[in-house]
Amino acid sequence: MAPTENQHFGVNMSSLEFARSVFGDEEDIGRSLTCGSIPGDIESVILDSSSPWRLKDLELPPEPIMPLLIEAYFRRFHWYILLFHEHSFWNNTYKVYCQPTWRRRDLSDVVTVLIVAALGLQSVLQDCNWHGHNTFRIHSINHRQLLLDLVSEVRLHLIDLQANPRIEAVQVSILLSCFYMFHNSPSLAWSTSGMAVRAAYALALHAKAPVSQDRIAAQVRYRCWNHITVGDGFVTMVYGRPASVDAAFADLHELEQTDDLTILPALLNLTGFSECSNITSKVTFHQMKFRLYDIIRQALNRFRLLRPSQPITNDDLVAISQAIKDVEASLARWREELPYLYNFEYWSEADRWARLEYSLQDRPADIQEHAEIIILQAAMLQLLYDGAVILTHRPLLKCQANTMPFSGFMVDLMQKSLDAVIRAALRMSSFPVHKFEKHFVVSIVLHYLFMAGVILCIVPTSQPFTNTAQEAKSGVVRIIRASRTMAQHNRIARQTDMLLTELLKIAVQRETVEALNTSVAGYQWNEAEPLLESEMWMTKDAQLPLEGPRQVSQANTALYQPDKGLIHSEFSMDIPELLQSYHTLDRGAARDELSDQSMLPSALLPLDPHSVFVSEQLDDIFGSLQSSY
Secondary structure, eight states: OOOOHHHHSTTOOOHHHHHHHHHOOGGGGTOOOOTTOSTTOOSOOOOOTTSEEOOSSOOOOOTTHHHHHHHHHHHHTTTTSOOOOHHHIIIIIHHHHTSSSEEGGGHHHHHHHHHHHHHHHHHHTTOTTOTTHHHHHHTTOOHHHHHHHHHHHHHHTHHHHHHSOOHHHHHHHHHHHHHHHHHSOHHHHHHHHHHHHHHHHHTTTTSOOOTTSOHHHHHHHHHHHHHHHHHHHHHHHHHOOOOSSOGGGOOOOOOOOOGGGBOOGGGGGSTTTGGGTTOOBTHHHHHHHHHHHHHHHHHHHHHHHOOOOSSOOHHHHHHHHHHHHHHHHHHHHHHHTOOGGGOHHHHHGGGHHHHHHHHTTTSOHHHHHHHHHHHHHHHHHHHHHHHHHHHHHHHHHHGGGOOSOOOHHHHHHHHHHHHHHHHHHHHHHTOOGGGGTTSTTHHHHHHHHHHHHHHHHHHHHHSTTSHHHHHHHHHHHHHHHHHHHHTTTOHHHHHHHHHHHHHHHHHHHHHHHHHTOOOOTTOOGGGSOOOOHHHHHHHTTOOOOTTSSOOOOEEOOSOOOTTSOOOOEEOOOOHHHHHHTSOOOOHHHHHHHOOSBOOOOGGGOOSSGGGGGGGBTHHHHHOOOOOOO
16 A cells, blocks of 8 residues: 555645645546656556566576575575565565566566575675585586676666565665675665665655554564665765755664564573573664664764864864764663673673684584574674764864864863774774674675774874874784785775775874974984994994884784773784785776775875875775765
């Protein structure tokens, strides 16, 4: 049943709705308008749903292939982005796909199966241990070609899907946007995510489901709308552009416990789970994720409305700092309400994660998989929280580049903001990204690590040769190394490796320049008294440290430790050794992969023309680093 706009969008209505409200229904006035012919008409376009329909270009793979890919989707994607009810998908959507012939009404279901299979295939593409590879070899199927063919076929039907929108139009647009975002074209990702929002409003997904609607169908509506708000917040944060979701109609739906989200009872007796037996559903993770993104969305909306003067004034800074304080309070409340089961600090204490993995060794594969997913969900909430901290304080950090004199109070606030983002970025630099390598979400993780790496590259310049600067450089090295292990088969990892490697070189160079910038008053090097021959002999071949006694740079290899800061293990690397350890970058190849230009933060502008390639194509790889604050 089509939604009624004047019930779901306040007193606003279309021109046709206004005419109907004044003159009554068309039947009452003795005429019939063609449905959908007038802009603003909310009725569906009448199509011959019984006419034959088929795919345009795709040759369907052999029968065993699609179930394998759909299973991969629900194991490696569905746990983070919740759009379907798994059992209903198999019983309804996939059953339509399996029909020998299709009608026009089957378009939505068939295209949904294709995009789900494509995302499943993308998730297992580089996993050598995936059990489905042998089936692909038996049928002589090229993984990458099938992926391209699936996505290409979905694109061919995308407009038809929107012409008579059903819930599948929203789901397909979301999933296609996810694929474009991290594995193809971020520019198209922006556009297709906007299509998902429009389709969601056309279906009034933001409103409560009709009482007559099936409970599971209503929950699928709510899941899709909640992700619409999350996805819109994410792309707004990444691209620095205005949100597509209207803040007046952006409330989240409360999800209910359903059978597909139940935590297996067998898990509740395992190490770490027994202390959290009050949580029996994974719906808790999704609700906490939705709430966190809602805080981020509200922060972005508030920052967007701030219009600092040029040059910025102390009144502007007070307004920004008050907004930051309010967001911090919301984040603190969210943190306090986070249950232990989804608190990554809890799993990091007392080696709980390691002990859990040990206890799972002799358990069935499904038990191991379900336990791992819950830990990964907890880790993702920690990562999202730290990303929100950085996002919250970013406007005030941007003001530090201003040359105007600040009051002591504002200087203290800026320092607190810097300290907060450094702590968050250091925690992110120790994120166990290797645990996510076999899941689609790894690209999201790498995006957040890139954000943390940029923050940490600022520290050596602002605090040269301090312990904090050394920790920051170690943190960047950890991110680079983690990215490098995945660079061969992950686009985001490859670009993170190249960009952060170059940024770290720039940061180290600027750190040295900044440290040597303070000269001794009245001293001119060309007027200095030459060394005596005996003095030259004493200094010959001497290994004199630039910083006095050698300091060991500490690399954080532990997980999160609450109230104790970061627990470090020894890691020593001189700056020359660090720079020599990097692979020689193929800058020509880097330019080939990158196409647009985006400005780096002002503190990281290249010192020489050879470093300028870092600033190329960032928008094409990661969206826009600029914000509209």
